[in-house]
Each structure stands twice: as C-alpha cells, then as structure tokens.
Amino acid sequence: MTLLFDGIAYGMLLFILAVGLSVTMGLMNFINLAHGAFAMVGGYITVVLMQRWDLPFLLCLPVAFAGAALLGAALERTLYRPMYRKPHLDQVLFSIGLAFMAVAAVDYAMGSQQQIIQLPEWLRGRTELWDGALGMGHYRLFIIVVCALLTLVLQWVLTRTRFGSRLRASVDDARVAAGLGIPVNRVFALTFAVGSGLAGLGGALGAEVLGLDPTFPLKFMVYFLIVVAVGGTSSVTGPLLAALLLGLADVAGKYYVPKLGAFIVYALMIALLMWRPQGLFVRKGAR
Amino acid sequence: MSETVLQAQGLVKRFGGITATDHVNLSLQRGARHALIGPNGAGKTTLINLLTGVLAPTEGRIALLGRDISDLPAHARVARGLVRTFQINQLFASMSPLQTLAMVVSQQRGLGGRWWQRLGQDAAVMARCEALLALFRLTEVMHQNTAALPYGKRRLLEMAIALACEPKVLLLDEPVAGVPAGEREELLHTVANLPADVSVLLIEHDMDLVFEFARRITVLVNGAVLTEGTPEQIARDPQVKAVYLGHGEELRA
Amino acid sequence: MSTPVSPSDWRAAGRWRWPEGLLWLLAFALPALWPGHALIVNEIAIVALFAVSLDLVLGYTGIVTLGHAAFLGFGAYCAALFAKHIHPDPVLGLAVGVVAATLLGALCSLTILRGSDLTRLMVTLGVALLLLELANKLDGLTGGSDGLQGVVMGPVLGRFEFDLYGQTAAWYSLSVLLLLFALARRWVHSPWGATLMAVRDNPLRAAAIGISVPQRLAAVYTLAAGVAGAAGALLAQTTGFASLDVFALERSADAVLMLVIGGVGWLYGGVLGAVVFKLLHDLISAWTPQYWTFWMGLFLVVLMLVGRERLSPARWWRARGEGA
Numbered sequence: 001m002t003l004l005f006d007g008i009a010y011g012m013l014l015f016i017l018a019v020g021l022s023v024t025m026g027l028m029n030f031i032n033l034a035h036g037a038f039a040m041v042g043g044y045i046t047v048v049l050m051q052r053w054d055l056p057f058l059l060c061l062p063v064a065f066a067g068a069a070l071l072g073a074a075l076e077r078t079l080y081r082p083m084y085r086k087p088h089l090d091q092v093l094f095s096i097g098l099a100f101m102a103v104a105a106v107d108y109a110m111g112s113q114q115q116i117i118q119l120p121e122w123l124r125g126r127t128e129l130w131d132g133a134l135g136m137g138h139y140r141l142f143i144i145v146v147c148a149l150l151t152l153v154l155q156w157v158l159t160r161t162r163f164g165s166r167l168r169a170s171v172d173d174a175r176v177a178a179g180l181g182i183p184v185n186r187v188f189a190l191t192f193a194v195g196s197g198l199a200g201l202g203g204a205l206g207a208e209v210l211g212l213d214p215t216f217p218l219k220f221m222v223y224f225l226i227v228v229a230v231g232g233t234s235s236v237t238g239p240l241l242a243a244l245l246l247g248l249a250d251v252a253g254k255y256y257v258p259k260l261g262a263f264i265v266y267a268l269m270i271a272l273l274m275w276r277p278q279g280l281f282v283r284k285g286a287r
Numbered sequence: 288m289s290e291t292v293l294q295a296q297g298l299v300k301r302f303g304g305i306t307a308t309d310h311v312n313l314s315l316q317r318g319a320r321h322a323l324i325g326p327n328g329a330g331k332t333t334l335i336n337l338l339t340g341v342l343a344p345t346e347g348r349i350a351l352l353g354r355d356i357s358d359l360p361a362h363a364r365v366a367r368g369l370v371r372t373f374q375i376n377q378l379f380a381s382m383s384p385l386q387t388l389a390m391v392v393s394q395q396r397g398l399g400g401r402w403w404q405r406l407g408q409d410a411a412v413m414a415r416c417e418a419l420l421a422l423f424r425l426t427e428v429m430h431q432n433t434a435a436l437p438y439g440k441r442r443l444l445e446m447a448i449a450l451a452c453e454p455k456v457l458l459l460d461e462p463v464a465g466v467p468a469g470e471r472e473e474l475l476h477t478v479a480n481l482p483a484d485v486s487v488l489l490i491e492h493d494m495d496l497v498f499e500f501a502r503r504i505t506v507l508v509n510g511a512v513l514t515e516g517t518p519e520q521i522a523r524d525p526q527v528k529a530v531y532l533g534h535g536e537e538l539r540a
Numbered sequence: 541m542s543t544p545v546s547p548s549d550w551r552a553a554g555r556w557r558w559p560e561g562l563l564w565l566l567a568f569a570l571p572a573l574w575p576g577h578a579l580i581v582n583e584i585a586i587v588a589l590f591a592v593s594l595d596l597v598l599g600y601t602g603i604v605t606l607g608h609a610a611f612l613g614f615g616a617y618c619a620a621l622f623a624k625h626i627h628p629d630p631v632l633g634l635a636v637g638v639v640a641a642t643l644l645g646a647l648c649s650l651t652i653l654r655g656s657d658l659t660r661l662m663v664t665l666g667v668a669l670l671l672l673e674l675a676n677k678l679d680g681l682t683g684g685s686d687g688l689q690g691v692v693m694g695p696v697l698g699r700f701e702f703d704l705y706g707q708t709a710a711w712y713s714l715s716v717l718l719l720l721f722a723l724a725r726r727w728v729h730s731p732w733g734a735t736l737m738a739v740r741d742n743p744l745r746a747a748a749i750g751i752s753v754p755q756r757l758a759a760v761y762t763l764a765a766g767v768a769g770a771a772g773a774l775l776a777q778t779t780g781f782a783s784l785d786v787f788a789l790e791r792s793a794d795a796v797l798m799l800v801i802g803g804v805g806w807l808y809g810g811v812l813g814a815v816v817f818k819l820l821h822d823l824i825s826a827w828t829p830q831y832w833t834f835w836m837g838l839f840l841v842v843l844m845l846v847g848r849e850r851l852s853p854a855r856w857w858r859a860r861g862e863g864a
Binding site: 386391 | 555726727730732733734735738740741744745746747749750751752753805
C-alpha cells in the first residue's frame with residue numbers, strides 16, 4: 001500500500017513536470033529536450049532562496065514557478081520561435097544544446113553536488129495507518145495534494161476559460177485558428193511560459209524526492225519523454241495517466257526487482273514504441 | 288486476344304466514417320490505354336494507392352497477371368511489374384537524373400544488393416540509362432542536381448523512373464498536371480509512344496489528353512464507378528455530362 | 541548547387557584520388573613523427589571509425605539515432621571480456637567485438653523499422669540506456685560503475701607489442717580504420733549504397749521502385765553496428781579498460797556532432813569531424829571540463845539556428861565532383 005502511495009506521489013510529480021512538455025509538443029510540434037532545464041532552474045531557485053535568504057519553503061514554490069516561467073517566455077520569444085519550422089532532428093540537436101548549456105552553467109555556478117532542501121517541520125514526518133500497512137510520508141502527501149489541485153486548475157482552464165478554448169483551437173489547427181483571429185503567437189508564448197513554470201514548480205517540489213544536481217535535465221529527460229509518448233499530446237488526462245503508470249512502475253520495479261532498476265522502464269518504453277510507432281506526436285488534423 | 292493483366296474486385300476503403308473507395312471493380316487488358324476520370328475528390332488517387340499497396344483495402348482483392356497480390360507489400364508488386372507515377376513528383380533530391388536512373392535500373396535488374404561494384408560500372412545498366420535519358424529528353428541535364436531542374440524536366444524524370452522499372456502495368460497519376468505548356472508536348476509525346484504491350488491506366492483531368500489517348504474510360508464519382516466504356520460512349524453519356532457540366536467542364540462529342 | 545558535373549568526374553566517384561593517399565600516408569606517419577602524441581592519434585582514429593559507422597546509418601540512410609553508442613559499448617565490453625577471460629589476442633578480440641555488435645545490431649534493427657524520426661530517436665536512446673543499466677547491474681561481470689579493468693592485450697598479429705607510447709595502438713587503430721573505411725566506401729558507391737540514399741531521400745518512392753525499405757534499414761543498421769563494435773573493441777583494447785560511459789548519451793551525441801561538423805553524407809565527414817572535434821575538445825577541456833559541455837551546447841544552438849546545410853563542407857566537395 002505504501003508502494004502505491006509512493007508511486008502515486010512520484011507519478012503526480014512527473015505529471016506536473018512533464019505536462020508542459022506534452023502541451024508544447026502538441027501545440028508547436030516542437031521536441032524540446034531542454035524542458036528538464038526549466039525544472040532544474042526552479043529547483044535551484046528554491047535552494048538559493050532558502051539557503052541564502054531564508055525564505056520559507058512554501059513561499060519559494062510560487063517564485064520557482066514564476067522564475068522558470070519568465071525564463072521560458074524569454075527563451076521562447078528569442079530562441080525557440082525561429083526553430084518551429086525546422087526539421088525535427090534540428091530541433092532535437094538545438095534543445096540538447098540548450099540543455100548542455102544549462103547543465104554546464106549550473107555546474108559552474110552552483111557546483112556539481114546534490115542540493116539538499118531543508119523541509120519545514122510540518123512537512124517532515126510520517127503517518128502510519130492500518131498497523132503500518134500504509135505509511136504516508138507527509139511530504140509526499142503534500143505533493144499529491146498540490147499536484148492534484150494543479151491538475152484540476154489546468155483542466156478547468158482548458159475547458160472553461162477563453163484561453164483554454166483558444167489553446168485547444170490552436171492545437172487542433174494553428175493556421176485555421178490564426179485565420180479565426182486567435183493570436184496564435186501569444187497563445188504559444190503563454191503556453192510555453194506556463195509549461196516551463198510548471199516544470200520549475202515540479203523541480204522545486206521534486207528536489208527532495210528526486211534529487212537535484214546539474215545533471216537533472218539529462219537524467220530525467222527520458223522519463224518526461226515517456227510520459228508524453230505514452231500519454232499523447234492532445235489532452236491533459238493522457239499524460240496524467242501515463243505519469244501515474246510510470247511512477248508506479250518505477251517505484252514497484254525498484255522495490256521488487258532492485259537488480260534491474262530503470263531497466264524495466266526503458267524496456268517498457270521500447271516495447272510501447274514498437275507497438276505503437278505512429279502513436280507518438282501525431283497531430284490530429286492538418287498543420 | 289486480350290487477357291486481363293490487372294483486376295480489382297470489390298475494392299472498398301473506409302477511413303473512419305468516410306468511404307473513399309466504394310466497391311470498385313476494375314479490369315485492365317493487356318496493351319490497354321485506359322483512362323480513369325472523375326471530379327476532384329472522387330478517389331482516383333486512393334484507388335491507385337490501393338492497387339499499388341500503399342494503402343490496405345478494407346475489402347476486396349487485387350490480381351496482377353492472374354495472381355492475387357492483395358497481401359503483397361508495395362515493393363513486391365513493383366517486382367511483379369506494377370509500377371506507378373505520382374501526382375506530386377516523388378524524386379530523390381540528392382541524386383542527379385543519371386544517378387537516379389542508374390540506381391533504379393540496377394534495382395530492377397536485381398543488382399540492388401550489389402555492394403562491391405561501383406554504380407555506373409555495369410555497361411548494360413548504363414546503356415539502358417542512356418536510352419531512357421534520350422527518350423525523355425533528359426540527356427543535357429543528366430548530371431544536374433534533381434532539385435535544380437525545371438518542373439517539366441522533373442515531371443519527365445518522374446516518368447522515366449517508372450519506365451526504368453520495366454513495367455508491365457503502368458499507372459500514371461496526372462502526368463501533365465502543372466506542366467507548363469511548352470513542356471507538355473514532350474510529355475504527351477512520350478505518353479503516346481509507350482510500348483504497345485505495356486498496359487496503361489491514366490488518371491487525368493485534361494480531357495484533350497484523355498480523348499486522344501484512351502481506348503477505354505472509367506468514370507469515378509464519390510469513390511464508386513459511375514460508368515465505363517469507349518470514349519464515344521462516355522462522351523455521349525448523359526450521366527457523365529451531368530457530373531461534368533455540374534463542375535463547369537465540357538466534354539468533346 | 542547545380543553546376544553540371546562532367547561524365548568523367550561522375551564515373552570517378554568512389555575511386556581513390558591522390559590527395560587522399562597523401563592524407564592517409566600522413567596519418568600513418570604521425571605516430572612515428574610525434575611519438576608523444578600517438579595516443580591522441582589512436583583516440584582520433586577510434587572516434588573517427590565510430591563517426592563513420594554513424595554516417596552510414598544517419599547520413600546515408602537517414603535513420604535518426606541517439607543511441608549508436610550501444611554498439612560501441614557492446615563491442616568494447618565483449619572484446620574486453622574476451623581478452624580478459626579467454627584469449628588476449630587483439631585481432632581475435634576485434635573479431636569477437638565486431639560479431640557481437642553485429643548480432644546486437646541485427647536484433648535492434650527490429651526497433652527502428654517503423655515510426656517517425658522521433659520514435660526512432662527515443663527507441664535508440666532507450667536501447668543504449670538499457671544496455672547501460674544492464675552493464676551497471678551485472679557488476680559481477682562488468683565491474684559495474686567501476687568499469688572493467690585490467691585488460692591486458694597480447695601482441696598484435698603475434699608480433700607487435702603494445703608499447704607505452706601508444707604507437708602500436710595508433711597504427712593498429714589506423715589500420716582498422718582504413719580497412720573499414722575502404723569497405724564502407726565500396727558500400728556507399730555501389731548500387732546498394734544508392735538504394736540506401738533513395739530510402740533516405742524518399743522512402744515512399746523507394747518502395748514504389750521495388751526497394752524493400754525495411755530490408756535496407758535492417759541491413760545498414762546491422763552493418764553499421766558491426767563497424768561501431770569494431771571501434772568499441774579498439775577502444776577497450778588500446779586503453780585496457782571499459783567503462784559505463786561508453787554507452788552514454790554523450791558518446792552518441794558526440795558522434796552526431798562530429799558528423800554535423802564534418803558534414804553528413806560523405807564518409808570523410810566523419811573523419812574530418814572527428815579530428816576537429818577531438819582537437820577542440822582537448823583544447824577546451826584543458827581549461828575546465830564544464831566549459832566543454834557549455835561550448836558544445838552553444839555550438840549546437842547556434843548551428844541549428846543558422847541552419848545545418850550552410851556549413852556543410854560536403855557541399856563544397858560535391859560541387860567539384862562526387863567524393864567519398
């Protein structure tokens with residue numbers, strides 16, 4: 001049961017980290033392998049704020065979001081936009097380049113050691129239920145709650161707001177949407193910013209659970225890609241389910257067969273891709 | 288004595304809720320000059336894709352030279368003699384016309400697996416290439432980069448590639464579409480002079496070409512065969528006139 | 541790019557020209573002229589071989605892969621294990637590495653037959669990471685994260701001992717490079733090679749002229765895996781050591797970068813790219829290791845923004861006449 005709980009926490013975290021990637025892939029048809037860098041930025045912002053300026057943890061979270069979002073907006077406008085029309089291989093190499101730059105810059109600025117986050121008192125500790133059959137770390141509980149709330153907000157924005165419908169229209173067919181007067185460029189920019197912000201938030205939240213060091217973007221990139229690949233790019237629920245599955249599989253795998261570690265995840269991904277090679281990044285409708 | 292070289296029976300293709308091909312029966316005789324016409328969106332290219340194996344039919348069978356090919360992959364059908372051209376040029380951007388044809392002819396002669404010999408060394412292959420280049424008036428441009436050729440030349444190359452496959456049955460998908468008037472002549476001339484024993488199915492919108500070329504015409508509307516017959520019959524058919532007059536085209540009597 | 545090439549130039553494609561002979565002569569002379577740098581020559585030869593193998597797959601056939609190091613690593617570990625536990629003869633070990641990697645390539649080729657560029661990217665990456673995990677976990681056999689140490693090689697062909705300067709290593713690697721390079725050259729200039737390029741340029745049309753696209757993909761992937769395995773075997777044999785990073789994403793990405801630098805789609809692109817890359821790497825790494833990743837990242841970003849094709853030396857070569 002504890003495994004289930006931990007798996008869900010991990011999965012929700014992965015979802016928040018990866019949902020931005022999923023939406024930008026679906027929206028801009030752009031493979032952004034540097035997405036993990038925004039998560040890393042959020043994590044390091046939190047660390048710096050807590051260690052240098054004694055900011056309480058909870059306050060750091062929105063700052064992490066904002067910081068990563070601003071960075072995302074700036075980069076989208078300047079660097080990403082010219083790359084939208086280029087072939088996918090170029091986009092991949094480009095974003096890998098960005099990721100490398102981020103990794104090296106952070107390594108230089110902050111050193112290569114793991115960063116430790118001191119959680120506030122009320123988030124530490126554990127509650128045991130049913131004679132220890134279910135052990136809920138309070139922090140993981142916190143993660144689940146926050147991520148669930150965020151998911152609900154996302155779903156609400158997508159379905160109930162004007163921005164949401166503009167976004168969905170642009171995902172379906174950007175050209176037609178532009179023809180209808182939807183400011184597609186602004187939709188792109190805002191979506192990219194929010195997606196990066198969410199990644200930053202995820203990085204901050206996840207620092208304690210996943211670890212935080214300069215190699216974070218590269219280490220976890222495969223996981224994000226799996227979430228997007230399996231979950232698809234045309235909804236929010238798809239990546240959510242995929243992330244939960246992945247979280248559970250990873251936690252269970254590491255517990256039951258520690259010898260194999262991440263092997264299971266990679267093997268699963270390969271099998272899935274071979275079974276549904278067309279299922280990835282396929283956009284419904286014309287482009 | 289004419290034998291059926293290509294036979295499609297009950298071909299159906301559905302995409303979700305759309306029936307693109309609706310129980311089409313088509314029969315091509317040896318040496319045929321058969322045209323397939325119909326308004327835009329009638330499903331002509333879809334039919335070609337089904338015949339060549341690019342698309343799998345929802346229902347129906349296809350036989351080539353008496354043998355069922357419905358389950359054969361596209362490249363295997365080419366080996367049996369079923370060759371097509373594309374409506375939009377499908378060329379190999381990095382190779383010159385000579386290289387392209389050399390490659391195609393080598394492949395056709397079963398030399399596509401030869402890895403130890405240089406391309407261009409086999410005299411018989413090169414002779415065939417040179418003949419094809421001459422036939423399609425591509426000799427002056429044979430070393431140029433395909434991407435740099437004018438559209439008409441590329442269209443000629445498109446057809447040359449198909450001929451290099453030594454087809455028994457040739458499916459031409461709008462061969463003169465978009466070709467400027469000056470270069471049409473070359474193309475039309477070549478189409479008209481295809482070898483007599485090659486069976487040709489031509490998709491075309493240009494009615495002049497159709498009536499000049501075809502001995503038999505099939506009319507496709509909304510994925511289904513409306514009617515089939517000789518050019519004279521088709522020209523007189525009131526149904527066909529309705530379909531075309533409704534689209535603003537006139538048929539020659 | 542439409543300068544007509546004269547017929548004699550075209551027929552000469554694939555034939556060795558004298559400047560090339562000079563180049564290779566120079567390469568072989570280097571370990572003798574500068575014995576202190578023989579080790580670098582060795583490294584460059586190995587990396588160039590790896591890049592050439594990637595060119596076959598990526599440049600000539602258009603298979604997008606970020607996991608080609610899977611075969612480099614597999615060849616390395618198999619050769620190392622063979623030398624350690626069975627027989628220290630280098631050429632035999634090289635053969636083992638090549639065969640092992642070829643078999644792995646044949647198996648993995650099943651994964652790249654279908655799907656878009658992105659699918660292939662992920663699948664190939666996944667395979668390499670999978671092998672890395674395997675090598676990590678099977679630490680009884682592979683030494684895990686410490687790597688496989690203590691690989692002592694016998695003399696090459698029974699006569700040439702591996703010396704401390706690395707001269708034997710350099711000549712050994714250069715010979716293998718030359719051999720496989722010449723072989724690859726035969727392949728790409730043959731009718732078979734032309735069909736590969738057809739698959740790259742237009743798989744739809746390739747099928748429409750009778751080429752079995754899956755067959756070509758599988759064949760070239762398998763062969764290229766073997767060549768990469770040779771590079772891996774050389775690596776393990778000449779350094780006496782095999783470590784996990786031989787499977788890492790960085791290795792595959794390095795090779796892609798070398799091809800981007802040297803030019804995709806001509807074999808010398810791999811060689812040229814390897815030379816430039818290695819020299820730059822050693823130069824810049826002398827400052828700090830972190831800087832290297834940064835500059836490489838920057839280079840990639842700038843290059844992609846500017847446009848890959850503009851910088852390709854391969855185009856200059858082709859304008860003159862078909863090259864390697």
